[in-house]
Amino acid sequence: MSSKKTLIAANWKMHKTVEEAVAFVGELRDAVGSPDDREVLLTPPFTALWAVRVAVSEAGFSLGAQNCHWEPQGAFTGEISPPMLKDVGCGYVLVGHSERRHIFGETDAMAQKKVAAVFREGMTPVLCIGETLEEREAGKTFDVVARQLQEGLGAVSKSDFPRVVVAYEPVWAIGTGKTATPAQAQEVHAFIRERLASHTDKSVANEVRILYGGSVKPDNVDRLMAEPDIDGLLVGGASLKASSFSRIVRYQIPGDVT
Numbered sequence: 001m002s003s004k005k006t007l008i009a010a011n012w013k014m015h016k017t018v019e020e021a022v023a024f025v026g027e028l029r030d031a032v033g034s035p036d037d038r039e040v041l042l043t044p045p046f047t048a049l050w051a052v053r054v055a056v057s058e059a060g061f062s063l064g065a066q067n068c069h070w071e072p073q074g075a076f077t078g079e080i081s082p083p084m085l086k087d088v089g090c091g092y093v094l095v096g097h098s099e100r101r102h103i104f105g106e107t108d109a110m111a112q113k114k115v116a117a118v119f120r121e122g123m124t125p126v127l128c129i130g131e132t133l134e135e136r137e138a139g140k141t142f143d144v145v146a147r148q149l150q151e152g153l154g155a156v157s158k159s160d161f162p163r164v165v166v167a168y169e170p171v172w173a174i175g176t177g178k179t180a181t182p183a184q185a186q187e188v189h190a191f192i193r194e195r196l197a198s199h200t201d202k203s204v205a206n207e208v209r210i211l212y213g214g215s216v217k218p219d220n221v222d223r224l225m226a227e228p229d230i231d232g233l234l235v236g237g238a239s240l241k242a243s244s245f246s247r248i249v250r251y252q253i254p255g256d257v258t
């Protein structure tokens with residue numbers, strides 16, 4: 001039986017001052033307590049990481065960053081390295097988010113180097129993948145997802161593989177209010193799991209947490225989480241308010257009375 005915990009992650013993107021970030025952690029802790037069957041991950045902007053680290057850890061939440069460079073140090077003005085993120089208490093780093101790919105021109109090759117660099121520091125990468133609307137309409141969803149997965153995870157060692165986290169975020173659903181239907185998300189998640197199994201083996205692929213992201217809200221979370229291959233969520237807009245994010249953390253699978 002799998003030991004993996006559901007992972008509910010907040011991606012605040014370029015939002016929140018230090019004061020707002022600290023206040024949020026307290027509000028969220030008061031609203032959700034410390035659920036033992038689900039892991040809560042917060043990825044504040046770099047500027048707030050140090051300030052929230054103690055409150056995040058006391059609340060039993062996990063801390064992550066939204067991006068990193070792949071080198072440990074050097075002349076890379078404006079960049080932040082994995083050892084620096086580890087130093088401020090991060091356990092996770094988002095890699096290859098669609099905004100990094102589409103606004104800042106990040107490639108699969110860069111994602112691969114970042115994934116490896118994050119593992120080198122003993123942190124966990126959350127590799128974000130997903131197709132654009134144009135790619136979906138051209139019937140290329142599975143090709144795109146397979147390529148991003150293959151290249152992004154191309155340098156992961158066998159021993160690190162079970163710790164990989166993948167976030168499937170169809171670009172057309174991010175910040176648009178258009179969520180993938182639970183069936184659309186499940187179809188791609190099952191495909192991702194199959195591809196992972198072909199890279200490693202079935203039991204390792206079953207350990208990997210595959211998150212869904214893209215307009216997740218309190219009113220669609222329960223149905224999404226009911227799908228068998230959705231192991232968690234990466235939430236943008238609805239993670240900015242403790243009231244909506246806490247409802248997402250407290251998702252309840254329909255018919256599940258436990």
Ligand SMILES: O=C[C@H](O)COP(=O)(O)O
Binds near residue numbers: 097173175216234237
């Ligand atoms: O990382 C989160 C995703 O980009 C989803 O953002 P969203 O929930 O605002 O659509």
